[in-house]
Amino acid sequence: MSTLSKAELFQMLNHMAEVIIENEVPFCELDAVAGDGDFGMSIAKGFKVLMAQWETLNRESIGEFLADCSMVISENCGGASGPIWGAGFKGASKATTGLQSLTKAEFASMLESAAELIQKRGKANRGDKTLLDALLPCVDALNAHKSDENSFKMFLQTGAMAATEGAEATKKMIASRGRASYVGERSLEFPDAGAMALSIIFTAISGQVLD
Amino acid sequence: MSTLSKAELFQMLNHMAEVIIENEVPFCELDAVAGDGDFGMSIAKGFKVLMAQWETLNRESIGEFLADCSMVISENCGGASGPIWGAGFKGASKATTGLQSLTKAEFASMLESAAELIQKRGKANRGDKTLLDALLPCVDALNAHKSDENSFKMFLQTGAMAATEGAEATKKMIASRGRASYVGERSLEFPDAGAMALSIIFTAISGQVLD
Amino acid sequence: MKKIINQTDDIVIQMGKGMALAHPDKIEFEEKYKIFKRKTINPKKVALISGGGSGHEPAHAGYVGTGMLDAAVAGDVFASPSSVQVYHAIKQVTGEAGCLLIVKNYSGDCMNFDTAAEMAEEDDLKVLSVYVNDDVAVKDSLYTIGRRGVAGTVLVEKIAGAAAERGDSLENVQLLAQKTIEQVKSIGVALTSCTVPAKGTPTFDLGSDEIEFGVGIHGEPGIERRKSMTSHALAVEMLDLLIGELGLTDEDEIVVMVNGLGGTPLQELYVFNHDVRAILSSKNIHVYDTLVGNYMTAIDMAGLSLTVLKLTDELKALYDAPADTIAYHK
Amino acid sequence: MKKIINQTDDIVIQMGKGMALAHPDKIEFEEKYKIFKRKTINPKKVALISGGGSGHEPAHAGYVGTGMLDAAVAGDVFASPSSVQVYHAIKQVTGEAGCLLIVKNYSGDCMNFDTAAEMAEEDDLKVLSVYVNDDVAVKDSLYTIGRRGVAGTVLVEKIAGAAAERGDSLENVQLLAQKTIEQVKSIGVALTSCTVPAKGTPTFDLGSDEIEFGVGIHGEPGIERRKSMTSHALAVEMLDLLIGELGLTDEDEIVVMVNGLGGTPLQELYVFNHDVRAILSSKNIHVYDTLVGNYMTAIDMAGLSLTVLKLTDELKALYDAPADTIAYHK
Ligand SMILES: Nc1ncnc2c1ncn2[C@@H]1O[C@H](COP(=O)(O)OP(=O)(O)O)[C@@H](O)[C@H]1O
Ligand SMILES: Nc1ncnc2c1ncn2[C@@H]1O[C@H](COP(=O)(O)OP(=O)(O)O)[C@@H](O)[C@H]1O
Ligand SMILES: [Mg+2]
Ligand SMILES: [Mg+2]
Numbered sequence A, B: 001m002s003t004l005s006k007a008e009l010f011q012m013l014n015h016m017a018e019v020i021i022e023n024e025v026p027f028c029e030l031d032a033v034a035g036d037g038d039f040g041m042s043i044a045k046g047f048k049v050l051m052a053q054w055e056t057l058n059r060e061s062i063g064e065f066l067a068d069c070s071m072v073i074s075e076n077c078g079g080a081s082g083p084i085w086g087a088g089f090k091g092a093s094k095a096t097t098g099l100q101s102l103t104k105a106e107f108a109s110m111l112e113s114a115a116e117l118i119q120k121r122g123k124a125n126r127g128d129k130t131l132l133d134a135l136l137p138c139v140d141a142l143n144a145h146k147s148d149e150n151s152f153k154m155f156l157q158t159g160a161m162a163a164t165e166g167a168e169a170t171k172k173m174i175a176s177r178g179r180a181s182y183v184g185e186r187s188l189e190f191p192d193a194g195a196m197a198l199s200i201i202f203t204a205i206s207g208q209v210l211d
Numbered sequence C, D: 001m002k003k004i005i006n007q008t009d010d011i012v013i014q015m016g017k018g019m020a021l022a023h024p025d026k027i028e029f030e031e032k033y034k035i036f037k038r039k040t041i042n043p044k045k046v047a048l049i050s051g052g053g054s055g056h057e058p059a060h061a062g063y064v065g066t067g068m069l070d071a072a073v074a075g076d077v078f079a080s081p082s083s084v085q086v087y088h089a090i091k092q093v094t095g096e097a098g099c100l101l102i103v104k105n106y107s108g109d110c111m112n113f114d115t116a117a118e119m120a121e122e123d124d125l126k127v128l129s130v131y132v133n134d135d136v137a138v139k140d141s142l143y144t145i146g147r148r149g150v151a152g153t154v155l156v157e158k159i160a161g162a163a164a165e166r167g168d169s170l171e172n173v174q175l176l177a178q179k180t181i182e183q184v185k186s187i188g189v190a191l192t193s194c195t196v197p198a199k200g201t202p203t204f205d206l207g208s209d210e211i212e213f214g215v216g217i218h219g220e221p222g223i224e225r226r227k228s229m230t231s232h233a234l235a236v237e238m239l240d241l242l243i244g245e246l247g248l249t250d251e252d253e254i255v256v257m258v259n260g261l262g263g264t265p266l267q268e269l270y271v272f273n274h275d276v277r278a279i280l281s282s283k284n285i286h287v288y289d290t291l292v293g294n295y296m297t298a299i300d301m302a303g304l305s306l307t308v309l310k311l312t313d314e315l316k317a318l319y320d321a322p323a324d325t326i327a328y329h330k
């Protein structure tokens, strides 16, 4: 399999929502260390609404579907997560307007566009200890491997590994964006909640894709 | 020794104050079970002031001294303890006006008069689960033994034993006076704080009297 | 025990001074007898005095001011002020119109306030008393000293205060206070114990899924220990008790007070008020006014009490009168 | 976790309804977008909107009313409201005079309020914003998003509210709000963690003799974990920080706010105020007014924050203006 069909992508997003909802409490706990402990709740809330409205989302194309997701997420995820994840889905939708399936290269540029809008919205950079520190390495890895002959699953798993390494590396960073930034050096030794979440999500969904 | 001198009585009262102050926390704990947990504090507070003003009290006679004590206690013991113990000392003073020493009979009627004024002030009866359930049996025992040939110490120890038995017996009573009365049957199995205090005080001071 | 305090001995004096410093326009604090009083006393009107143990802040100092109390006397934490303290408060604020003592019905408070009244009468002052006993958690029996006074006291102070401000006679102020007492009932529930500073440990222990239903404002035990309940289930039971006691029907108009016990977030009080209103409206009982907040606390206890005052036209007019105190505005 | 609530999902809506039911004369609650607003909007004056995550009650709904806010938008507990919610609040209360958003400086709040402002500008509404950043616990560095907004926000709402009520232009209201922000500093301390209802366990753990010095109003860590201190010692350190930041000298006049974080007994707040005043008076710093109470809470956290506002003549006139809201009267 070298492309991901629209249906497969929707399935993947559905699984992503499930993972987020299942991890509500662990995600809160990650945020409690140096943040305010609501990350799991904030993000799960939007994805619960997304699940509830699942059947009503516009399925004409991947881009259209992702744009609808972005609206629901912006409106229903609390805290920083609403704008950040809303921007991410909006970026993803911009790169996939009209598409009915995704090649590896298209998948990589979808995530790249997501990362760009997140950066624009939240003004964070690499090293600021945010989810970008998992997302940007993931995008890099996907770009580096988008022409490999491997399965889509292996391609995604390469991305997941990069995200996980990136999340791991946030332990060594001092937060300068988001609530954890207020505690300065006390955020050391603990990973960023958003970055960890991204790694968990990506690992889970890449594991479920068929070979 | 068959009488208690003025100096000995003052010494005894001084020791009583010490015992009360030392037992501040345990007395609170006794009151916490079914009352509001402040008995030790309330009573210790007045006796601390008494100790501080000790040298300034009127020493002309036992009665005068006890009257001064009563004033300090009424004003400085908190809660129900101010009026109750203040009334007790006032009663004791009434029975000892002008006296320079106490026979056993005089000692017994001093406590009897104390109990009377406590009853008048607090309107409690035997069996209402108050300190009267230690004090009244103590008075009875002292009256029964006031003509015995024993030492003053043995006489007081007889009273202390009766007070202890009386306090013990309050476990089987349902409180109908004081804060514990609000909990009805839930005060069962626990002794009354004031009665227990009286038994502890009486046991301690009778132990210190010289043979 | 973790508390923001200094020596526990001095806590009431430091608190009293801190309070007077924060509200210099409203109250004065006399350290010697721990009396909070209005800046200017009107000797023509009936004076109103309440008080009791400390630890129930803002009660009672928070209710000193126009339309409510003239003075509040503070005992130590959870311990009645002495008769001497109360006597001095009476002396300081009572003029020719006399003075009403609003006493919460605890044996210690009753004995001390009564003795103070006797002392003041010896000085030819006119003193009457009422005893608030709104807590329905306690069985009202001939064999006990009756029911405890809790948060309903604030409403008695409000209504008697309005009558006094209006210029009613001492006898009439007492009568109206008494009528209010007959129409006001409360019930409390604790999620955690309070901790008396001088003792330093919680007064009682509750399991992590237990509540004390019917708790008193000193952490005295209540009706029974229960498993935790939802706000709605609590509201149902508490209202049932109060409606039963007051014999409320769908003709009645009431004031509702949802009172935090000191450690309860306002969030929970409002959630609970939402449940209370849903139940009342299903019974067609009309809510004339609602008070939500910390009115009569038990130091740092988590939990709340619910108070219902059944209005009559007479009481309503007084309830509506203005009041301007630290903790209650109207 | 023991709390008097029902389902945690619905907590903000139930609270909002419970609040509107308790204060029908002061506020309306719109459930769909969780907007609290005044009963009648004056379209001629600059509209003032604040809001943010819930859990800080009475903030911000408690400050909706004459002389303060026109609307408060509520997110979930400790989570910013969405841009869509804020956008609808702007739409509902903004007239020709425009609207000022008073935002506490958190990345989530800033992003959502900014996006809402952009959306409203597309509808030709005039919207400006200020970002409150009074918490001196956080280092103000170029590399972070700056300092957190905490209890000082209430005083910004008071002063901007007075300017708006007076009829000032949007630009002027913004300028005065900004001037207030520059003169107001806060620092908090926690004795216990808060518990977010949806999470159900405390956000952080403190030993039985530990405090979190510099804590945020969401239970975010502060400057450092310390051993417990007396009220006086705490007051010394907290005041030192604030006096240093504001450069206060013995010429200055200030407003002091001693703010309970939700689970703190009023007793402790007043004891602390007593210590604060002793220290200030030793430095000849004049206290113009004092606020003691729960103004900006962190759900059920035990602890307090101290806020100092340095007055200028311009700010004082606005501070003195009347205000009539649920949680603040003047
Ligand atoms: N400016 C930002 N840019 C990118 N990601 C951010 C930014 N601020 C916060 N985040 C991410 O959001 C996560 C926290 O989300 P959440 O807890 O919902 O927000 P809040 O900080 O408002 O409580 C952080 O762990 C971080 O990964
Ligand atoms: N009416 C009364 N007559 C006699 N003793 C009483 C009466 N009421 C209370 N007591 C005694 O006082 C004790 C409680 O004292 P204390 O804790 O100081 O008072 P409070 O009940 O006001 O907290 C009880 O244990 C009981 O022995
Ligand atoms: Mg967070
Ligand atoms: Mg007691």
Ligand SMILES: [Mg+2]
Binding pocket: B036, B038, B039, B079, B080, C053, C078, C079, C080, C108
């Ligand atoms: Mg007591």
Ligand SMILES: [Mg+2]
Binding pocket: A036, A038, A039, A079, A080, D053, D078, D079, D080, D108
């Ligand atoms: Mg948050």
